[in-house]
Amino acid sequence: ERKQLHRLRREPARTLDGIDIKLYANAESRDDVAEAHALGSAGIGLYRTEFLFLQRNEVPDEDEQFRAYRDVVLGMTGRTVTIRTLDLGADKADRTGLVMGDEPNPALGVRGVRLSLSHAGLFETQLRAIVRASGYGPVRILVPMVSCREEIMVVRKLLKRVIRELGNSGHEIAEHIPLGAMIEVPAAAIALPGFIGAIDFLSVGTNDLVQYLLAVDRNNDALSELYSPLHPAVMRLLHNVIRTAHMRGKPVAVCGEMAGDALFTPLLLALGLSEFSLHPTTLLEVRKAVRECNLVELRKRSGALLRARDREAIERWMQANTAA
Numbered sequence: 372e373r374k375q376l377h378r379l380r381r382e383p384a385r386t387l388d389g390i391d392i393k394l395y396a397n398a399e400s401r402d403d404v405a406e407a408h409a410l411g412s413a414g415i416g417l418y419r420t421e422f423l424f425l426q427r428n429e430v431p432d433e434d435e436q437f438r439a440y441r442d443v444v445l446g447m448t449g450r451t452v453t454i455r456t457l458d459l460g461a462d463k464a465d466r467t468g469l470v471m472g473d474e475p476n477p478a479l480g481v482r483g484v485r486l487s488l489s490h491a492g493l494f495e496t497q498l499r500a501i502v503r504a505s506g507y508g509p510v511r512i513l514v515p516m517v518s519c520r521e522e523i524m525v526v527r528k529l530l531k532r533v534i535r536e537l538g539n540s541g542h543e544i545a546e547h548i549p550l551g552a553m554i555e556v557p558a559a560a561i562a563l564p565g566f567i568g569a570i571d572f573l574s575v576g577t578n579d580l581v582q583y584l585l586a587v588d589r590n591n592d593a594l595s596e597l598y599s600p601l602h603p604a605v606m607r608l609l610h611n612v613i614r615t616a617h618m619r620g621k622p623v624a625v626c627g628e629m630a631g632d633a634l635f636t637p638l639l640l641a642l643g644l645s646e647f648s649l650h651p652t653t654l655l656e657v658r659k660a661v662r663e664c665n666l667v668e669l670r671k672r673s674g675a676l677l678r679a680r681d682r683e684a685i686e687r688w689m690q691a692n693t694a695a
């Protein structure tokens with residue numbers, strides 16, 4: 372079994388009917404990046420920058436961040452690297468004093484882009500470090516916890532200024548740095564047609580999207596039964612988001628845990644997904660699952676999936692559509 376998977380390191384993530392699916396990697400450490408590269412991922416679809424800020428007392432300065440991001444870009448030798456801006460909040464322990472420690476409801480509080488926009492200097496420093504790293508290979512910027520168009524517009528304006536300033540001061544930077552939004556707040560998913568014109572790509576964070584859509588705390592063990600993407604509302608919303616993105620010609624990936632679970636591969640393909648971002652440890656299993664799928668057949672069965680009325684019906688669909 373392991374050996375068989377190992378052989379897939381150099382094989383494409385191509386369906387039985389010949390469609391290439393992009394498998395990007397989620398990464399936060401040097402080892403993740405090395406493994407993502409060795410296993411032939413399409414690039415880094417989600418580079419979590421939080422770890423640079425955790426377990427320490429001061430915020431990393433521009434140069435330290437720049438070196439970290441540059442090393443990821445160099446490590447991927449020309450494949451795209453998607454760097455997510457800071458996604459800290461009271462749900463993630465931090466000692467830098469950035470995060471409000473006593474929020475009554477951390478998941479609904481000052482986290483992600485909200486925290487970044489409330490610390491303008493800090494955010495600008497991170498954007499400068501990322502933009503500088505873009506001189507070493509293709510980089511995209513991904514913004515977490517976006518809930519409305521205004522947030523994107525503010526980030527875009529800031530990014531424009533940072534790019535202009537760095538260019539003027541003689542830094543070698545990429546001509547184009549795509550700006551994307553995490554789709555993980557239901558409002559952003561529902562209102563997507565209204566602001567998709569303001570972004571270059573999107574990445575669906577199903578870990579949070581499921582939490583907020585179902586009103587189920589992703590960290591509450593007492594609710595782990597309910598915390599599942601196998602809900603008709605999740606199916607419909609994912610389908611809509613993917614369809615909207617494709618109609619507007621914008622790349623869309625799923626980067627939540629469900630993308631890395633091979634059991635969900637046929638389901639996500641049926642919903643129209645063609646880009647996944649997952650932890651490198653699951654990359655070969657999902658590549659194997661993709662290679663056992665017939666995309667045209669799965670797409671034909673998406674209607675039945677979208678009509679499923681409950682979890683059991685979705686599970687039945689999955690059982691009927693798993694490659695043996």
Ligand code: PEP
Pocket residue numbers: 417419458555575576577578579580626627628
């Ligand atoms: C997500 O919410 O699905 C996601 C990928 O981000 P995180 O797990 O870091 O919140």
Ligand code: MG
Pocket residue numbers: 515555576578579
């Ligand atoms: Mg998230």
